[in-house]
Amino acid sequence: MSEPGRFILVPTPIGNMGDITLRAIEVLKEANRIACEDTRHSSPLLAKLGISGKPLVSLHDHNEARRLPELVEAARAGETIAVVTDAGMPAVSDPGYRVVQACIEQGIPFEVLPGPSAVLTALVGSGFPVHAFRFLGFLPIKKGRRLNILEDSLSTEGTSIFFESPHRLLSTLELLAGKHPEAPCCVARELTKKFETYHRGTAAELFAHFKAHAPKGEIVFLIAGDAKKRREPEDD
Template sequence: MSENKTEKSGGIVLVPTPIGNLGDITLRALEVLRNADRIACEDTRRSGVLLAHHGITGKSLVSLHEHNELRKAPELVTAAKAGEVIAFISDAGMPGISDPGYRLVQSCIEMEVPLEVLPGPSAVLTALIGSGLPCHAFRFGGFLSVKSGKRRTAMSTALESGETGIFFESPHRILSTLEILQDIDPNAKVCVARELTKKFETYHRGTPAEILEWFKTHSVKGEMVILMNKG
């Protein structure tokens, strides 16, 4: 492990992981994962694929996800306080961003245990830069609600702010979301970024109607980021 505060006394390290392409991980992140006493994972099976790809085997893996984080985080922090170096990785991207990690960080702060956060991949920032929309000021709203009324409110607020709004959306709701967006502001500047860093990565840029027309004639899967700015 690199020379840092967790190496000497134990601690928790949040390690970002690739959002698609398994090669998108830093040398420092790999070093931390190789040298950690334990690796906490949102999904041990999914994380196992990443670890095996980079030749990291024989590690003690423990599950830490949204359903057990409240209970499990204090246990891991207690172990770190006793001297273990524990890395945490979510399924993809930066832990804590629409992923588990918040309660783990809070437990570290409350119990005064060393905490490190490594920089790395983020679908939010990747989509923002690739969208071509203004990136000097933006707001991230996480996953859009399954309820159309709440989606409308969230997108209206983002557009009225004058900042670029960023949300995660499901391919099952993208048509409905674009229809709502077209009704709110037909002149809005919109981008839908899909399958970021993967083989079939696409960026769809235009007005709500232009992008809606494309998605009406194409069946798509995969994770999506929708971005919008006042037209």
């Protein structure tokens, strides 16, 4: 019987192709197969890295549960399977969570490589408190639930981080500005790409800006929490 293989979750660049790590490249070159959120999206990156002829298999939200048993069996047979998503860290608002759960439950070895993350990049670049923060994924579509979460973020210590659609950002800012115009916010756009921008200001200021300049690209939206609960980082 072959020795068990393993899964390796490999972060990929969130924009700038130069941000992939040497270790990630090594894993992608040596893996027996690569599970991709979208093979069409991952193929150009692999080609740029000089990786060709590698078996690619799609692994996304709609087929992850169905395809996972096949990949688990391949790992049991000794294969090393690299898992990548379209950008950033697998499993963070992306496929990959079920992979980790299956590995834990079934005793399959797995590794998680460090690498690019829109969440941490936006947090540091925002200038908002980093001693305490939380990532809450995509904001809800329904306005009532969205406003509840936004208001909760204002009363919570530290920084709250969200992914937001450029088509809905203006609505989100309008909701927040209508109730809390002075709320400190940051809109981080197109991180690591040519047109990367950080827009910092109150909810009212950012609403006015994006009402005049329609937002485009991939967006991370941040809110600084209750100033009374903030504290400066302690010295080591």
